[in-house]
Amino acid sequence: MTDMGVNPAGKGFNLAVNLGGLKMKNPVTTASGTFGFGPEYAPYIDLNRLGAITVKGTTLEPRRGNPTPRIAETPAGMLNCIGLQNPGVSHFIEKDLPYLREYDVPVIVNIAGSSLEEYEKLAGRLSQAAGVSALEVNISCPNVKQGGMVFGTSCAMASDVIKAVRRSTGLPVIAKLSPNVTDIVEIAKGVADAGADAIALINTLLGMKIDIQSRKPVLGNIMGGLSGPAIRPVAVRMVWQAARAVKLPILGMGGIMTADDALEFILAGATAVAIGTANFVNPGATMDILEGIGQYMKKYHVRDINDLVGAAWK
Amino acid sequence: MTDMGVNPAGKGFNLAVNLGGLKMKNPVTTASGTFGFGPEYAPYIDLNRLGAITVKGTTLEPRRGNPTPRIAETPAGMLNCIGLQNPGVSHFIEKDLPYLREYDVPVIVNIAGSSLEEYEKLAGRLSQAAGVSALEVNISCPNVKQGGMVFGTSCAMASDVIKAVRRSTGLPVIAKLSPNVTDIVEIAKGVADAGADAIALINTLLGMKIDIQSRKPVLGNIMGGLSGPAIRPVAVRMVWQAARAVKLPILGMGGIMTADDALEFILAGATAVAIGTANFVNPGATMDILEGIGQYMKKYHVRDINDLVGAAWK
Amino acid sequence: MPYSGLAEVVKNQKVGPEHFLMEVFSPELVREAKPGQFAHVRCTNQMDPLLRRPISLHEINHKKGSVSLLYQVVGRGTRLLSGMQAGGEIDIMGPLGNGFNIPEGARKVLIVGGGIGAAPLFPLIIELEERHIEQTVLLGARTTDDIIGYGHLAALGIRTEVATDDGSMGYKGFVTELAEKHVKDPAGPDYFFACGPNPMLRELIKLTRVSGLQGQVSLEEYMGCGVGACLACVCKTTAGGVNDPEDKNEFEYKKVCTEGPVFDAGEVILDD
Amino acid sequence: MPYSGLAEVVKNQKVGPEHFLMEVFSPELVREAKPGQFAHVRCTNQMDPLLRRPISLHEINHKKGSVSLLYQVVGRGTRLLSGMQAGGEIDIMGPLGNGFNIPEGARKVLIVGGGIGAAPLFPLIIELEERHIEQTVLLGARTTDDIIGYGHLAALGIRTEVATDDGSMGYKGFVTELAEKHVKDPAGPDYFFACGPNPMLRELIKLTRVSGLQGQVSLEEYMGCGVGACLACVCKTTAGGVNDPEDKNEFEYKKVCTEGPVFDAGEVILDD
Numbered sequence A, B: 001m002t003d004m005g006v007n008p009a010g011k012g013f014n015l016a017v018n019l020g021g022l023k024m025k026n027p028v029t030t031a032s033g034t035f036g037f038g039p040e041y042a043p044y045i046d047l048n049r050l051g052a053i054t055v056k057g058t059t060l061e062p063r064r065g066n067p068t069p070r071i072a073e074t075p076a077g078m079l080n081c082i083g084l085q086n087p088g089v090s091h092f093i094e095k096d097l098p099y100l101r102e103y104d105v106p107v108i109v110n111i112a113g114s115s116l117e118e119y120e121k122l123a124g125r126l127s128q129a130a131g132v133s134a135l136e137v138n139i140s141c142p143n144v145k146q147g148g149m150v151f152g153t154s155c156a157m158a159s160d161v162i163k164a165v166r167r168s169t170g171l172p173v174i175a176k177l178s179p180n181v182t183d184i185v186e187i188a189k190g191v192a193d194a195g196a197d198a199i200a201l202i203n204t205l206l207g208m209k210i211d212i213q214s215r216k217p218v219l220g221n222i223m224g225g226l227s228g229p230a231i232r233p234v235a236v237r238m239v240w241q242a243a244r245a246v247k248l249p250i251l252g253m254g255g256i257m258t259a260d261d262a263l264e265f266i267l268a269g270a271t272a273v274a275i276g277t278a279n280f281v282n283p284g285a286t287m288d289i290l291e292g293i294g295q296y297m298k299k300y301h302v303r304d305i306n307d308l309v310g311a312a313w314k
Numbered sequence C, D: 001m002p003y004s005g006l007a008e009v010v011k012n013q014k015v016g017p018e019h020f021l022m023e024v025f026s027p028e029l030v031r032e033a034k035p036g037q038f039a040h041v042r043c044t045n046q047m048d049p050l051l052r053r054p055i056s057l058h059e060i061n062h063k064k065g066s067v068s069l070l071y072q073v074v075g076r077g078t079r080l081l082s083g084m085q086a087g088g089e090i091d092i093m094g095p096l097g098n099g100f101n102i103p104e105g106a107r108k109v110l111i112v113g114g115g116i117g118a119a120p121l122f123p124l125i126i127e128l129e130e131r132h133i134e135q136t137v138l139l140g141a142r143t144t145d146d147i148i149g150y151g152h153l154a155a156l157g158i159r160t161e162v163a164t165d166d167g168s169m170g171y172k173g174f175v176t177e178l179a180e181k182h183v184k185d186p187a188g189p190d191y192f193f194a195c196g197p198n199p200m201l202r203e204l205i206k207l208t209r210v211s212g213l214q215g216q217v218s219l220e221e222y223m224g225c226g227v228g229a230c231l232a233c234v235c236k237t238t239a240g241g242v243n244d245p246e247d248k249n250e251f252e253y254k255k256v257c258t259e260g261p262v263f264d265a266g267e268v269i270l271d272d
Ligand SMILES: Cc1cc2nc3c(=O)[nH]c(=O)nc-3n(C[C@H](O)[C@H](O)[C@H](O)COP(=O)(O)OP(=O)(O)OC[C@H]3O[C@@H](n4cnc5c(N)ncnc54)[C@H](O)[C@@H]3O)c2cc1C
Pocket: B072, B073, C038, C049, C051, C052, C053, C054, C055, C056, C057, C058, C069, C070, C071, C072, C073, C074, C075, C076, C077, C078, C079, C116, C119, C120, C219, C220, C221, C222, C223, C261
């Protein structure tokens, strides 16, 4: 792997960013739940070229997830109600992490719990495992009753979760917020005060779809999370609002399909970006986006990607 | 105009609905701000066939609106920041209402104020004007500082506005809610208790777009309201939630492009539907949708449209 | 009454580096069409890209019952248009907008077109020609390839001057510099029509205001409905009267889609 | 390694009332392709419809370096596919999934295909033929027009029986009724492969469990990624072991896209 691979803008251009203590060689990571645990997309891209890999939401015990259908297509988007299916943290540490350690790429582990204790235990377990670089705390999953959105839509509860995780880890803590709130700034400030090192925005919007033939909801779990380009305008707005209100670096996501979209988030104030639904549409999306960001920097003589962060309002 | 025109399902089928005291010959109306004051679409459709016409948001004094660009296209959607440009209520009553009175179609007037007093005065003025059938109270416009979303995102303020309007009118009062809230059910209950006769859902989602060339927000007002098919899953979800929680009839809207979409809202619990952005894409959208609902009723032998309302959960 | 519905694409040809000419068969649309009006077209049957695109009528052929649209591929919508096949169908609304209005007294007309903005001027030029009104056409663009319709004008024997930014054709510089000569000429035009990028129009309006030359300009603005319903496409005008020309707040919005796209040059306010 | 990228559409022909056959030239994709695998295709370059569509490999032509997809137009995505022109490009991923696995001992194979579900069975049938394994093919559909590949099988001289719901061709009734005869026949098949709608598979699995006939079924489920990353496409299996067959909660999810689409008939649990 040449350096050119990691830094598509080439020599003299800096793409490296620091996401609340997590050093990334470039600002492009994957969105949790859309990239499995790494090997799934290895046939399509060079994982080493990613700024980081964010893995599927992990819980203390294995979870089976929701009944099918688990996804439904919507205009320029999709609904999902996977329901945090995952093999549990022990399996992750023993079976999935070793694979990821083979790569030269930081691993962000997305965690979800149904109680403060669970979040605390998860954070503790993962902090001791070799090869975990940061924790993304999912307080915003719309698809499970506990360990989900309810934490992310109340400022007090969001803070409590972050405090619990903060207590039990020395790793960078990224608070992943729910967009299904009246005031994203309030929650962002709350998790900042609670000790988060960075903020991830946005998780999915709560939505649903009804089949007019059967006259029943399409999804097995009735409601699901809306992702994909449809939600991008909402995501960009929230990144802009949060970035202006809080000093923490932001991991922006929500409908990023191309480098242009990623740059929109960076200009709005995101230090790094996560690519989610786009992987399904284009398994090479992360690489194309990385490449495109490099092209943009070259074209406009932007020597340091950090100069673009929040440039739309700074 | 034949009866067949108004009732596309034909004899023996009932399409008439009662939206909180507003009698509509069929469930299809227009979404405020997307249909002007009526004459704009008269070359394309027979206005008499509409269940009701909902006109552009009206304020006490004329408003000039926001600087351009006022719209931007987004994936399967659009952002707008028109900013309630309108000629004021006096002009509306004197110049626009007489035109509408020529038609055999109820007129829903969408009102917005920057204070409780303004809402009250507007409601009073319009209640005395001949040809107004109902008031849709906009407490959810994301595009103006006052008279806007701020009323709709706080339960207490939303109730206060509805109470003020309720005091000053005998017309059916439809509370139009903002989707930019954590808990739509709470607000729906609040406006129900405050005396609303029906609830309209949803207004636009707050969003934004950044131009990566100029590195500035695209819209003249920075943020705008997201409408169109992109937001439909969120709208259907909120109609479903509100319909199950509150006894009031619901006017559903948000991304309805086709009869199938309209039926989705009705099955979720909407008594009537409003067609917004779809008019821009297809000026005959309201008629096509009406026609399609009739076809569906015929195909499935649904004798009364009211039997479909909320059928997905009832 | 404007038509709205499907119409046959008769042809859709590449006529320049990024320019396409699409002929659409639609007797209903053509019937009332006049120079300066536009069509509002869908670029896909799917939900993305969602909105229609406004494209001026570049040719109005009453005999054939067709209109032609000359468009430049600049984004997703126009790219999709360029992929449409002859024999297929396009979802089209029109004619929309007010169109140009040739005033009674006009004897010697100056036409100024910038880039693709020259497209809607051609039906006007034909009508002026048919009415035997003397005209001079000025075309400007970045480079030769972007000059549209020069051959056509030459064939019609219409006096035409060209300016290109890179000097690859005609005068090297802005088309407004060519215009200045005509506008200032005492024996020059008694009326003008223009369409093109805003900076061009702004400069032209400044020039003509000084010399008192009256005319009409065709404007562009992002559009939603195209029929006056959404209030997206407004432009600033002096319609409400202006007491203090320095007061940036004295203006009245007009809708480009229905009160325009053609405006009296005297009333438009174009911000930088 | 699966290919992902653009490939040329060699042809795209209507072959039935709603059926199309698309040949795609892609040596990279063909190289490792085997019967029962599928391709994941984009239907548009725009953002709507957004997701890829999984379509089985209906023909695998190593010599020509092409695969063919036989698909039925049932919604927006497949309608867009049907509009693609020969000579154009399609964005395709594949081969994906595990594919059929012909067990060592199979001597006499029963193939059951329902509707368009028969599509992925054809490369398998060809392979069985090449390996000189005896086979009987049962095809079922609502009506004659929906029976696929009958002529092809006849030309190959393969024993084929047909069932249609309306009796317009072959046996009037369900294809599972035809299958029952074979499954119960002591001199009948020693293995089976099936693909089709869930009710058909459910019935077939019931029949074969009773008689002890082993086989493989190919399943469909809504897909996101197609590569095992999103966990959208799960189906219930007995992989975790089942203590109490009455306990509806004893199951383990497997991914149709990577652990399937072909599963051992013995392990799948198909809910009504
Ligand atoms: C009255 C009128 C007449 C026009 N006539 C012509 C013509 O004859 N030939 C021609 O090539 N172009 C013409 N245009 C400009 C043309 O509408 C745009 O180039 C086109 O909409 C771009 O669409 P896109 O998807 O390719 O680009 P994108 O930039 O991807 O479009 C994104 C959005 O911006 C809008 N938009 C982009 N540029 C413009 C623009 N200049 N004016 C208005 N909206 C814009 C689009 O409609 C769309 O909603 C005209 C515009 C107006 C208002």
